[in-house]
Structures are given as structure tokens and as C-alpha cells.
Amino acid sequence: MKQKLWTLMILLSLCVYSYAQQIIKPGVKTPTTFAIVVDSTSYENAKSALEAYKQSVEADGLGTYLLVHNWKSPEQIRELLIQLHSDRKSPLEGCVFVGDIPIPMLRDAQHLTSAFKMDQKHDWKESSVPSDRFYDDFELKFDFLKQDADIPLYFYYSLRADSKQYLSPDIYSARIKPLELEGVDKYQLLNKYLEKVVKEKQENANNVLDYLSMGRGHGYNSEDPIAWAGEQLAIREQLPQLFRPGSTVKFFDFDVRFPIKNSYLNEIQSEGLDVMLFHHHGASDTQYLNGYEEVSSIGGSIENVKRFLRSKIPSFAEKKGREAAITAYMENYNVPREWCEEAFDPEKIKEDSLYNLSLDIYTTDIHPLKPQARFVMFDACFNGSFYEKDNIAGAYIFSEGKTLVTQGGTVNTIQDKWPDEFLGLLGAGMRVGQLNRLVCYLENHLIGDPTFHFANNSGVDIDINRALVLEEGNMNYWKRQLKSSLPDLRALALKELCKGGYESLPELLEETYFTSDYFVVRLEAMRLLALNYPEKAIKVLQAALNDGYELVRRLACEYVEKNGHPDLIPAFIQAYLNRQHESRLNFKLLSGIGAFDANALLQELDKQVANRRFYDSLFVERIRKQIEQNEKNTQVDMKEMFDTKAKLSRVRLDIVIFRNHPSTVGIDPLLKFASDDTRDKILRLTAIETLGWFNENYRRGDIVSGLKQIKTDDKELKHEIDKTIHRLIVGRGIQNKSQCN
Template sequence: MTQKLLTLMGLLSICLYSYAQQIIKPGVKTATTFAIVVDNTSYEKTKNALEAYKQSIEADGLGTYLLVDEWKSPEQIRKLLIQLHSDRKSPLEGCVFVGDIPIPMLRDAQHLTSAFKMDQKHDWKESSVPSDRYYDDFGLKFDFLKQDADIPLYFYYSLRADSKQYLSPDIYSARIKPLELEGVDKYQLLNKYLEKLVAEKRENANNVVDYLSMGRGHGYNSEDPTAWSGEQLAIREQLPQLFRPGSTVKFFDFDVNFPIKNTYLNEVQSKELDIMLFHHHGAPDTQYLNGYEEVNTIDPSIENIKRFLRSKIPAFAETKGKEAAIAEYMKRYNVPREWCEEAFDPEKIKEDSLYNLSLDIHTTDIHPLKPQARFIMFDACFNGSFYEKDNIAGAYVFSDGKTVVAQGGTVNTIQDKWPDEFLGLLGAGMRIGQFNRLVCYLENHLIGDPTFHFANNSGIDVDINRALVLEEGNLNYWKKQLDSPLPDMRALALRELCKGGYDQLPELLEKSYFTSDYFVVRLEAMRLLALNYPEKAIKVLQAALNDGYELVRRFACEYVEKNGHPDLIPAVIKAYLERQHESRLNFKLISGLGAFDTNALLQELDKQAANKYFYDSSYVDRFRKQIKQSEKRMQADLKEMFDTTVKPNRVRLDIVVYRNHPNTAGIDPLLKFASDETRDKKLRLAAIETLGWFNENYRRNDIVSGLKQIKTDDKELKNEIEKTIQRLIDGRGVHN
């Protein structure tokens, strides 16, 4: 009887599960497929719109699954995606998560982000990275940790030591998660977006990239005009059609009008706008555009000082008291008392609040808009925080208008990246999903439809979407693309040859760098060489520090610091002496001085300076001083690291500083610390993990050897050693 009951219960369970999950297969046979993953409630509330969305994708030649369930965990979804991708007859090329789909919160994977390095002792909601790389990069392996008690959609995972330690997504993905605004039905918002999307794909299927605008905010890339102009030159190379009669391309800087907010909100609503690129700092609900206005007369300058005082004094007063705060700032800045007292004037507080609102774009500014840009890129921190009820990317996508997809980061993101890598391929009809797959970090996400693409007006007759899926690993195919008339296609060919394991790649990359007239090809070649073959990158890096494209120079400076080979010292000194006027490059050069021996730097500086003519050599003296100061700081940190009387938190900071600056000088001390059984285990773990950030260093094999000599029975230490060794062996893979 018991057995029969169990059997009956099992059958009932299967029936209920079958009822809950629906797998609606593609209605057309195509070479590749796509999947819409949606929760039951969202499906029931927007069924007709979802069916229309599915049909619109299939009308574009991409068979589409509709996967409906009350999804209980990310594992359930990932397993299904892997299964569909493994279909040789018609492999899955991408997916979109519609509605309330579980959100993987990834831990122990900060090296896969561009900039996120928070101490994981903090609240897990803040110190984890919301990332759909869990779903789209099948080579990553994770251990499940827990489901969040407060937000059930959050599922925490730890990246395993035996996982690959770089990103190379197998499929692309995106989120269509409607905003949750007070007084607004989120399902109506979702339905409205899907209807907008379907209409855009039906009515403008032949729309080409012929109108692009770019806007920059204050503080971006040190506000370097050389970096700004360099990007414009590269866009001319990647999308030449934008610069022909009948097309439109615009470049806005934050200081052309004050405040620039109004100009940007007007521009993003320009009819026929195809792509909007935003470069600025950000928060989940804010695009930071302006600081105080730069002024040249006395009264406005005084007002700026007053605003500064009013912004600082109240916070100081909360801990020290009103009178103490006023007295402190009067003394610190030698200003009148009445200027400081204004910080507590209700009218001034209200006035400042309105002024501050005028400086930046907030989600509340976007909701009533009708953005026309079909695709918007947010090169900023947190603007792609789809897990928030309201967020910048979502605000544009779920507004009226024609914006159907946006790219943004779920956490903070680094400024010094290549945001426009492969942008030219959008003009060749590449799906936005494939674009994100090629350039993603752990935090990069698409909000909206990843299958969206523009019509091909690039001048090349190539089905780029088919090639990216069905020609993957076909070395002969990609070698032919090295002669493509489209520079981004040549750069992509280098990437695909690297991914496919082409055995003559280092030689090809070096040749491509030294023979190509295209900025983007040289940058791709240098990056692939520096990231994957640091021991063979010296010659190219030496030349790249003086490349004609600013971003090549800037990336070369970063790779030179991380490589650390002594033969790079002459090129570093030459770059400073000849290009110290480039503020962003200069910043990178100064911050990377610790990578090299101080005496060798000083000797080379004296040698090269002796052969130059100067009207004013003060900048050489400053550089000499900065070299010495860098050495002094580094020695102080190393001394403190090994001082057993120093508090553990301080020692940890001395260790993890090498994450941002993995200088060669830190290798041996970190190995020594990691080997010391008398030190706190958590600090040893930090030292071992930090050594994994040296994966671009010319001595990375020495680190592997040193780690293998550490003998321990402790499971945590053994796991971290294994993971770090894997990171060093993997390098950075073929991606960022």
C-alpha cells in the first residue's frame, strides 16, 4: 500500500511539474535558436504580447523557444539553456529573461569584473555581483551558497577553483524586467514595452545606423581632450557611414552648455536617432553629468565656494556640532563666518537642492520622456542595475518612444576600458546580444531585446550573426576575415583565432600591430598579446606607448605596469617625457611607477633627459620626485605588512593594494607572506588571492612555482592556491 501511495504521489508530482512548466518550441526551423525565459505570472499577464514578440524574432529568421515556469532556482534554468545550446542541428545562440527570473549573486569572482573589489565581509547584497554570466557562460563553475532571506530572487554562488577563470560566454543574454514604480502596474509596463518592441521591429526592419550621438560627463577619463578626440577618430574608422552626406553624428561634452542635462535629454529624443553613447559616472538612479560650473568672474566663483561650504558643513556639524563646524571651515579655508552660516539657512538648502537636481539626469527625469535612440550604452557605474525597482537603463527602455535595448553595469565599472570595441559591427547587422557577449565583464548587462539589430549598411556582405555562432572555431574562415574591408571585422577575426587556439597567434598579433593602419586592429592585437602572452608582448608594448591612437597608448600603459618587464623602462620614461601633457595617460604612468626598480627608473630618466632640449624642465624634476615617493610608499607598506604588531585589517589593506596595482616588486613578499604558517589564515588567503591578479606579469610562471611549493592540509588554503594557479595559467582568456 505504501509503495502504491508513493508511486501515485510521484506521478502527481510529475503531472503538476509538467503543468507548471511549458516549453513552447520554435515555429520555424532555423540554423540557430533563441529562448524567452519567463515566469508564470508575467506570461499569464502578457501572453499575447509575448507571443507577438516570439513571432517577431522568428520573422527575423531566428527560431524561438518560450520557456515558462515558476522558476525555483538558477540551476534549473541554466541546465535547460545548456541542453538547448547542445542541439547540434540548431544550437541556442541567446536568451532573454522576462519578468521575475532568479538573479545569480556571484562571489569570489571579482577578478572577472572591471573594477569591483569590495571586501566580501560586507553585506552579501552589496559585496556580491548580480550577474547573468552564471547563465550564459557555461565554462564557469559555481558552488551554491544560499538563497537570500529578504529578496527571494537573489541566489548566492561562489566561483569554484576548478572553474575556468576568465569570461567567454557561450550564448548572449538580456533582462526584460519591468520597473516597479509606485502607482504603476509592472505587468502593464511590460506589456507596453513588448508592444513597442514588436512595432519597432515590424515598422523599421530596414533601419540602418546613420545617426549616432555621444555625450560625456564631468570627471570621465580625467576630462582629457586627447582621449575624447581619439574616440571620435576611432568612431570615424569603425562607422564611416556616419560621416557621409545624409548621415548624422554628434559629439557633446559636459561643458559645452551648463547644465548639459537639458541638452542630453533633448538629444536622446531626437527623431531617427539610432545609437546614444553615454560616458560619465553613475548610480542606479542617476547619470552624473556636471559639477559646479566653471566660471571666470568673481561673483560666480564666490557662489561656487559658498555652495561647497554648504555641502560640507552640515555633515561635519552632525558629529562636532554647529559652532565647531563653522569655526573649523572658517579656519580651514579662511572664509567669512556668514558664508559658513548659510549652510543652515532653509532657503539656501532648498535652493541648493534644486540646483543639484539640475546638474544630473535622474530616473524621474526619464520616465515622462520619449527616447528615440534604439540602443543606448551607459559607460558608467550601476546604470544597468536591473535588480533595483527603478534604474537608469530600465527607465529609458520602459519609457515611451523607440528605445528597445540598453547596455549598463550592475556594479561599479572602470573608466579605462574600451567601451566601443566592435561597435562598428552594429552597422553590419550584428545583434546587440552578440555585441554584449563579445565585450562583457561580469557586470555588463543588456536591458531589453538582445536580438535587436540594425540593417547592414557596412558595405560587407557577411552574415555576422551566423558567423559568430556557426563558424566559431573555424580557423580558415576567420583567417579569411583578416582581409575584410571593415576594421572591426579584422579585429574580430583576431579575437576568434585566439579563441579557436590558432597556433601561430603570437606572431600574427605582433605582425598585425606593426602593419595595420587601423586603430582598432592595432588595439585588439596589442590587447590579445598582452593579456594572453605577456612574455611575448614586450616589443609591441614598447611601441604602443607612443601609438597614434590615445586609447592604445593608455591601454599599453596599463599592460606595461602589469607586465613589469625591466626592458619596458625606457619606453615608460620616453612616454612621460614626450606625453606628460596627456592627463589620463600621465595619471596611468604615475600610478604604475611601482612596477619597476626605482634606481633603474631614475637612471633612465637622467639618461633620456640629458639628450633633450628644455625651456622648462620642472616636470622632469616632478617626475623624479614622484618616482622616489612611490618607492617610499611601497617600502612603508611592505614593512607594515610583515609587522606582526599591526592590526590585521591594516595588513590586509597592504596586501590587497596589489590587486589594483599588481607590481612585480610585490611578488616575492606576497609569496613569502602566503607561505608563513605563523600568520593569520585569512591574511594568507588574501595574499594568495591577490597573487592571482598578476596573470599579465612576465613572472607569472614564477608565481605558479612558488604557490606549488606551499604545503598545507588546510582545505581553504588549498582551494585558494588551486584557484589562483588556474587564474595565472588561464591568463585573461580572450576577453577583457
């Protein structure tokens, strides 16, 4: 009876929402459902293709709604998705937004991104995060701010203080927003793409993941070969089927051939390619692959210097004049005058333009291609900027070929993350939409069909898509998966137990880390423990700094910095002394020394150095000098922070530096500043917000206590205090889901 009443309520709600909009219900009954959300104009221009797409998804066992309307606001869509998801008989598992669907531009939520930290005083179009987490994470709460006057699809929202302060999407989502290219009918692009999806689902439904390629660009992860090798080893663990006879796996690096662009564009069109993983820097319309060629010859070195001069002098000349620019660069770099004068040579300008075009991939390179990879991942900034008229992720989707779905970020993204988390589950038939739901940041988006999946060739008999929806919260089910032969499924089980609030999770995570032979399982255990139980993570973090998997070591270094417990100092120093040859780990270690008391670091350094033999100890002196210099800089910054005569802009910088590096030494000064009602209110708000970035610190409880002691009648200050406290304590301990998704 309860189920019947619930179903009736859903139907009545749909009737109310169907006013002035069209709701086409699923044509089949399935355990879960999917929704295609489309604007009225796009529907009229691609009706047959959309209906064929709906039928193809249903043929794959997923009942599909088609929701058509001239959508006026994101709230209209979100409320409808929530209702469909609440259908207990057949809950909504995901959706796709087709055409011109409102774009939520989120503010005051930068802690939910991987790297975005722009001052929100800047233009709202630039300082907001375009994010569909508004639609797929139902527990997030927002205040509507305004609709953009120039771009009506943009709707600005502020994350509320009483909202959940972490991401755990209830459904997956994706965008199919056709490119807007000069002389091209965007609805024709939409039709062709949908027809491509339907054809692929019909003709290659049994296609397995047996061909994967991965390519890296310059500057990625400090170009560390050890990090690069570690990822290849992990791929072997996650997708062992790729390394068996009859399968193909390729690893490309930017410096194996110069320029690498042509090799990548050839590879992306290789017949049979299933997945392409790109690691590089990016812009909305560019995949950055190469810098200047690294050469050892004299002639090549001279030419690189000339190219550098030609790239810099013209802009300097616009400000100071041609002669002043030439003279300045001649003197600064001690180079001949004629090298500088080449910057104004029309032939050289043309030559350089063509040279620069050969280094990177642009959307204009992609449009005429026929990419074959069904799924392409862009581990790069801005490549997933679906809101731009032309963008990298969309260019692959709306080209001819077989690419059905891509993943990329709408804003900048951090390099030191786990880009391949749960990648192995794609081989088990998991929908790409679920992959993005499991590993999302505020900026992560899928472009294309999120229901796409490969046939299961993992050797594990499991309906992973059904389990992710219908077994959520089933502790017994996920405990059984801890013994799976598939490492990524074991790792997923840990995450699902975390989400479900498994009572003995900290103990399980520690035991798993110290007993598992699998890289990805140890990494998942360490991450969940460090991010959710920092007070109980010390023992694991000490060991993880010397783990056999490079990414475990690198992320452990980050968590050690954010944790800040003094007991971590010996392992921190030991990691530097043992592994200073690892360029990316070395970078993380040196950038994290501010987490600890300088005297304690120096004492530990002296203690460990005394028991070692060195042929060359210059690297020891390097960290010693950096510790001492960092301490001097910190003292200067602290003095400036409390100098009432200092420029407000400078004081702000002294405060926000702790967002990137939430050092324990900053806790007490930030609390002192936040509680001082004689200081500028905006700066106090900044200090309070910055304290929210200490959610992984072993002293987060002290921060909460300090914030609660601040007495104020100011609504904005109260709001920020409540929000920061919420970030620090909501879900702590057993119930902490802050990083379980």
C-alpha cells in the same frame, strides 16, 4: 544516425524538464535559436504580448522557444539553456529573462569584473556581483551558498577553484525586468514595452545605423580632450557611414553648455536617433553630468565657494554642533562667517536643492520622456542595476519612444577600458546581444531585446550573426576576414582566431600591430598579445606607448605596468617625457611607476633627460619625486606587512593594494607571506588570492612555482592555491582564452 540520436536525447530531456513548466517550441526552423525565459505570473499577465514578441523574433529568422515556469533556482534555467545550446542541428544563440527571474549573486569572482573589489565581509547584497554570466557562460563552475532571506530572487554562488577563471560566454543574454514604481502596474509596463518592440521590428526592419550621438560627463577619463578626440577618430574608422552626406553624428561634452542635462534630454528624444553613447559617472538612479560650473568671474567663483560650504557644513554640524562647524570651516578656508551661516538658511537650502537637480539626469527625469535611440550604452557605474526597483537602464527601456535595448553595469565599472570595441559591427547588422557577449565583464548587462539589430549598411556582404555562431572555431573562415574592408571585422577575426587556439597567433598579432593602418585593429592585436602572451608582448608594448591612437597608448600603459618586464622601462620613461601633457595617460603613467625598480627608473630618467633640452623641467622633477616617494611608501608597506604586531586590517591593505597595481616588486613578499604558516590564515588567503591578479606579469611562471611549493593540509588554503594557479596557467600560450572574450 548520430544526429537523430542527439535530437532524440534533447527532446527526451525537454520532456523531463517540461514537468510543471511550459515549453513552447519554435514555430520555424532556423540555423540557430533563441529563448524567452519568463516566470509564470509575468506570462499570465503578458501572454499575448510575449507570444507576439516571439513571433516577431521568428519573423527575423530566429526560431524562438518560450520557457514558462515558476522558477525555483537559477540551476533550473541554466541546465535547460545548456541543453538547448547543445542541439547541433539548431543551437541556442541567446536568451532573454523576462519578469521575476532568479538573480545569481556571484562571489569570489571579482577578477572577472572590470573594477569591483569590495571586501566580502560586507553585507552580501553589496559585496556580491549580480551577474547573468551564471546563465550564459556554461564553463563557469559555482558552489551554491544560499538564497537571500530578504530578497528571494537573490541566489548566492561562489566561483569554484576548478572552474574556468575567465569569461567566454557561450550565448548572449538580456533582462526585461519591469520597473516597480509606486502607483504603476509593472505588468502594464511589460506589455507596453513588448508591444513597442514588436511595432519597431515590423515597421522599421530596414532601419540602418545612420544617426549616432555621444555625450560625456564631468570627471570621465580625467576630462582629457585628447582621449575624447581619439574616440571620435576611432568612431570615424569603425562607422564611416555616419560621416557621409545624409547621415548624422554628434559629439557632446559636459562643458559646452551649463548645465548639459537639458541638451542631453533633448538629444535623446531626437527623431531618427539610432545609438546614444553615454560616458560619465553613475549610480543606479543617476547619470552624473556636471559638477559646479567652471567660471572665471569673481562673483561666480565666490558663489561656487558658498555652494561648497553649504554642502559640507550641515553634515559636520550633525556630529560637532552648529557653532563648531561654522568655526571650523571659517578657519580652515579663511572665509567670512556669513558665508558659512548660509548653510542653515531655508531659502538657500531650497535653492541648492533645485540647483543640484539641474546638474544630473535622474530616473524621474526619464520616465516621462520618449527616447528615440534604439540602443543606449551607459559607460558608467551601476546604471545597469536591473535588480533595483527603479534604475537608469530600465527607465529608458520602459519609457515611451523607440528605445529597445540598453547596456550598463550592475556594479561599479572601470573608466580605462575600450567601451566601443566592435561597435562598428552594429552597422553590419550584428545583434546587440552579440556585442555584449563579445565585450562582456561580469557586470555588463543588456536590458531589453538582445535580438535587436540594424539593417546592414556597412558595405560588407556578410551575415555576421550566422558567422558568430556557426563559424566559431573555423580557422580558415576567420583568416579570410583578416582582409575585410571593415576594420572591426578584422579585429573580430583576430579575437576569433585567439578563441580557436590559432597556432601562430603571437606572430600574427605582432605582425598585425606593426602593419595595420587601422586604430581598432592595432588595439585589438596589442590587447590580445599583452593579455594572453605577456612574455612575447614586449616589443609591441614598447611601440604602443607612442601609438597614434590615444586609447592604444593608454591601455598599453596599463599592460606595461601589469607586465613589469625591465626592458619596458626605457619606453615607459620616454612616454612620460614625450606625452606628460596628456592628462589621462599621465595619470596612468604616474600611477604605474610602482611596477618597476625605483633605481632602474631613476637611472633611465637621468639618461634620457641628459639628451634633452628643456624650457621648463618641472614635470621631470615631479616624476622623480613620485618615484622616490613611491619607493619610500613601498618600503613602509612591506615592513608593515611582515610586522607581526601590526593591525590585521592594516596588513590586509598592504596586501590588497597589489590587486589594483600588481607590481613585480610584490611577488616575492606575497609568496613569502602566503607560505608563512605562523601568519593569520585569512591574511594568507588574501595574499594567495592577490597573487592571482598577476596573470599578465612576465613572472607569472615564478608565482605558480612558488605556490606549488606551499605545503598545507588546510582545505581553504589548498582551494585558494589551486584557484590562483588555475587563474595563472590554465589556457596559457596557444590555448589561452582568458582575454579572448
